[in-house]
Amino acid sequence: MKVEAAANAALALSGIVKQYPGVRALDGVDLTVRPGEIHAVLGENGAGKSTLVGVAAGSVTPDEGRISLLGTSYPAMTPTVAREHGLALVYQTPALAPTLTISESMLVLLNESVRPSVAGAAEWSRKHFEKLGLRIDSRLRVADLTPREAHLVEIAAALANEPRVLVLDEPTEALGPDETEWLFGKVRSLVAAGGAVVYITHRMPEIREIADSMTVLRDGRVVGGGKVADFSDEQIIELIIGRSLETTFPGKPDLTGAETVFRFEKLTGTGFQDVDGSVRAGEIVGFAGVEGNGQRDVLRALAGLTRSQGAVYVAGKAVRLSGPSAAARHGIVFLSGDRLREAVFGDLGVRENIDALRLPDVSLARSVLVPRRERELVAPAAAALRIKAASLDTPVNTLSGGNQQKVLLARASLGAPKVLLVEDPTQGVDAGARLEIYRVLREIAARGTAVITLSTDAVELEGLCDRVLVFSRGRVRAELQAATLSEREITGAAVLSTEMSVEQPPPSHTRAGRPLLGGELQAAAMLALVVVVGGLTALSSPAFLSSLSLGQLFMATASLALVALAQLLVVMTGGIDMSVGSVVALSVVTVSFFAGGSPALFGVGVLCAAGAGAAIGLLNGLLVSKVAMPPVIATLVSSIGVLGLAQLLRPLPGGQAGDTLLSLLGTTLGGVPMVFVLAVVVGVLAHVVIRRTRAGRALRATGADALRAARMGVPTGRTRLLAYVIAGVLAACAGIAFYSQTGVGDASIGQSLTLTSVTAVVLGGASIFGGTGSALATLATALFLQTITSSLSFLSVSVAWQYWIQGILVIGAAVVPLVRTGDSRRKAGA
Numbered sequence: 001m002k003v004e005a006a007a008n009a010a011l012a013l014s015g016i017v018k019q020y021p022g023v024r025a026l027d028g029v030d031l032t033v034r035p036g037e038i039h040a041v042l043g044e045n046g047a048g049k050s051t052l053v054g055v056a057a058g059s060v061t062p063d064e065g066r067i068s069l070l071g072t073s074y075p076a077m078t079p080t081v082a083r084e085h086g087l088a089l090v091y092q093t094p095a096l097a098p099t100l101t102i103s104e105s106m107l108v109l110l111n112e113s114v115r116p117s118v119a120g121a122a123e124w125s126r127k128h129f130e131k132l133g134l135r136i137d138s139r140l141r142v143a144d145l146t147p148r149e150a151h152l153v154e155i156a157a158a159l160a161n162e163p164r165v166l167v168l169d170e171p172t173e174a175l176g177p178d179e180t181e182w183l184f185g186k187v188r189s190l191v192a193a194g195g196a197v198v199y200i201t202h203r204m205p206e207i208r209e210i211a212d213s214m215t216v217l218r219d220g221r222v223v224g225g226g227k228v229a230d231f232s233d234e235q236i237i238e239l240i241i242g243r244s245l246e247t248t249f250p251g252k253p254d255l256t257g258a259e260t261v262f263r264f265e266k267l268t269g270t271g272f273q274d275v276d277g278s279v280r281a282g283e284i285v286g287f288a289g290v291e292g293n294g295q296r297d298v299l300r301a302l303a304g305l306t307r308s309q310g311a312v313y314v315a316g317k318a319v320r321l322s323g324p325s326a327a328a329r330h331g332i333v334f335l336s337g338d339r340l341r342e343a344v345f346g347d348l349g350v351r352e353n354i355d356a357l358r359l360p361d362v363s364l365a366r367s368v369l370v371p372r373r374e375r376e377l378v379a380p381a382a383a384a385l386r387i388k389a390a391s392l393d394t395p396v397n398t399l400s401g402g403n404q405q406k407v408l409l410a411r412a413s414l415g416a417p418k419v420l421l422v423e424d425p426t427q428g429v430d431a432g433a434r435l436e437i438y439r440v441l442r443e444i445a446a447r448g449t450a451v452i453t454l455s456t457d458a459v460e461l462e463g464l465c466d467r468v469l470v471f472s473r474g475r476v477r478a479e480l481q482a483a484t485l486s487e488r489e490i491t492g493a494a495v496l497s498t499e500m501s502v503e504q505p506p507p508s509h510t511r512a513g514r515p516l517l518g519g520e521l522q523a524a525a526m527l528a529l530v531v532v533v534g535g536l537t538a539l540s541s542p543a544f545l546s547s548l549s550l551g552q553l554f555m556a557t558a559s560l561a562l563v564a565l566a567q568l569l570v571v572m573t574g575g576i577d578m579s580v581g582s583v584v585a586l587s588v589v590t591v592s593f594f595a596g597g598s599p600a601l602f603g604v605g606v607l608c609a610a611g612a613g614a615a616i617g618l619l620n621g622l623l624v625s626k627v628a629m630p631p632v633i634a635t636l637v638s639s640i641g642v643l644g645l646a647q648l649l650r651p652l653p654g655g656q657a658g659d660t661l662l663s664l665l666g667t668t669l670g671g672v673p674m675v676f677v678l679a680v681v682v683g684v685l686a687h688v689v690i691r692r693t694r695a696g697r698a699l700r701a702t703g704a705d706a707l708r709a710a711r712m713g714v715p716t717g718r719t720r721l722l723a724y725v726i727a728g729v730l731a732a733c734a735g736i737a738f739y740s741q742t743g744v745g746d747a748s749i750g751q752s753l754t755l756t757s758v759t760a761v762v763l764g765g766a767s768i769f770g771g772t773g774s775a776l777a778t779l780a781t782a783l784f785l786q787t788i789t790s791s792l793s794f795l796s797v798s799v800a801w802q803y804w805i806q807g808i809l810v811i812g813a814a815v816v817p818l819v820r821t822g823d824s825r826r827k828a829g830a
Helices: 002-008 048-056 080-082 102-109 121-132 146-162 175-192 204-210 232-243 295-302 324-329 350-357 373-382 402-412 431-446 458-464 488-496 521-540 546-572 581-591 599-625 633-650 659-665 676-691 694-704 705-713 716-742 753-764 773-793 799-829
Strands: 011-020 023-033 038-042 064-069 073-074 087-090 165-169 196-198 212-216 222-225 260-269 274-280 284-288 307-315 317-318 332-335 419-423 450-452 467-472 475-480
Touching: 011 048, 023 048, 023 064, 023 196, 023 222, 038 048, 038 204, 038 716, 048 064, 048 080, 048 165, 048 196, 048 488, 064 467, 073 317, 080 087, 087 146, 102 146, 102 521, 102 581, 102 694, 121 659, 146 175, 175 196, 175 204, 175 431, 196 402, 204 232, 212 232, 212 581, 212 716, 232 488, 232 659, 260 450, 274 295, 274 450, 284 295, 284 431, 284 458, 284 488, 295 332, 295 419, 295 450, 295 467, 324 332, 332 431, 350 373, 350 402, 373 402, 402 431, 419 431, 431 450, 431 458, 458 488, 475 773, 521 773, 546 581, 546 676, 546 694, 546 716, 546 773, 581 633, 581 716, 581 753, 599 633, 599 659, 599 716, 676 694, 676 716, 676 773, 694 705, 705 753, 753 773, 773 799
Parallel strands: 038 196, 038 212, 087 165, 165 196, 284 450, 284 467, 332 419, 419 450
Antiparallel strands: 011 023, 011 064, 064 073, 212 222, 260 274, 260 307, 307 317, 467 475
């Protein structure tokens, strides 16, 4: 019967199981969606909805089960296969690489049958948006879009593929009423044409308006479903919740007459607007709502982690939350839900983590820590929370999630905060540890501390909190007092909300469209610096401009340029290649063994060197993409091995090139060495590939955000692997260029090119975090760096100063991305 249903279904998932460490996200889930049907998938946060549609779309690989799409069965999907066979998915968080333009994103997201040419992508996108009634400039970068615009772009891309099955994961969270109505119109048109829609939402009004049938998930299992019209709102909410209070919570105090300790009014920031609230001494107030509706943003704003406007009062005194340190000075302590990244010091022990807020009390003259004082302070707190650890010096990152949370609560308890903000207090915590955490939170509140806890578990909020503020689209939808505080009311207030989303301030839009070889301001700036430095050097030493001097300059630049281009490809994937200098040395040594014969024999040596470079790149790529080894470690290990091999082959310099070969290698074109011309040609080709080809878009998308790129259908693993292989070949070519300059095989040369190549890449405008970079700017920067080196020699600057200046440039290259990142964070906070 199931086989027949799958054959007649537009989409059928059978027996889907997905296990993550410590959690079974999907446990034997079945889902059948028929043509001409809008099928809603419902459930609480963490019920498995997004994992289920990820399985259907190929972004999540199931452990068990079968997928049937339009009558064809698949054991697993990939985003590209799903898209090409009629399924389109619009994610809750748009799967768009931030460094691509909108038109470039369309080229990645569209099927071959509808994909325009590269040259016509911008115009095609403009016409497509006009046809859909959207006003979006296709030349904008994705990073410059508002969340609303990004959602509309992804929806537009999905519709352009003319899908037979459209999956929408919380599609209206960032949309206003007009865009929501527009989307519903498109959905109805698709269904009227025989298509099928899977619609994930928490909002009851949308379910009633748009859905024909539904499936309800709870804790990774299907717990009910059927025709939407056969269920009342109360019945649907009960299916979604489906459980009674299973955990014993501490008793709640009588707060009559308690003073207000913490108050905020008209709090406004990114993702929320005009939020009011207060907490009395001894009170625990909960923040609730569907994930992404502003409650988490408000909590972090109250901790000083993000900028906000409005009034905040602690113990009746107005405070300014200019940052986390300012919040801490006013007695506000924040416990992040992302413990390992934002809260605990993972490699430090339990003792050092707990007393982090009381260091003056456990130190001598406020400077030297006294272990005995630490233990006297920490031991009772650890015992009270029953922290399970071998000793107080056990590293926190070796403890369970529950014990890590207890460590944080012990720290907060010793800090005697006036306000305690707790994000997801029992996330990843077992049932036994939850009891301890609930007890400690209530004890901290009983000391007069105002406690705010954010949780996605409505049962937890009902049992723990005295009041709950339910958020919807950046505003407080309801305030539930003790008399109305229940799991049903919390969930109902969230899913019955009809609030519109908070308007986000649009960023300053930056057009990223550019002609094939134009728009490279960084390259132009570097070439201008070359002219300035060269001109100033020539005024002091006219011999700098002699043909011999310029020829040597261009020869040296060719080697650096090729190594820098190799480094650029890897850096754009978000990695780094520490082995390029060693590959240069191995290449020089390899070709030196073929330099004593005919030019044809030397050609064989060139092929051997390039093959060795490709093999080393393949090894690096496999270690990074398959073994998941950090790039710096993987390439450093290979660098040591490759350099050792080069030194074994040539313990001493040798392999002198013959006169005929030297003459051939020194061939010029209009007075310019041929190797430099070839390096420029390689750079121009690299620029075209990066900017104008599918492989280039995959490279930029992978480096910008590998997860989003994978969801777009980009083969991120293969892209990284190919980048390292090509980088190995380019580094080997740099070694050949180096040999044409020296004419001798020497295993000791080339090592300085590793750091210099990174300098060239970063000064050329690439981000060391991946996703952006320019081959032309890298070429120009290589010429600039080599011009400086040559100029210093002509100006009789000592070797020591040459190293100093090169070191300053390296430091500058390291500081530039940090400054850029800090500036971006400040703008984001603003």
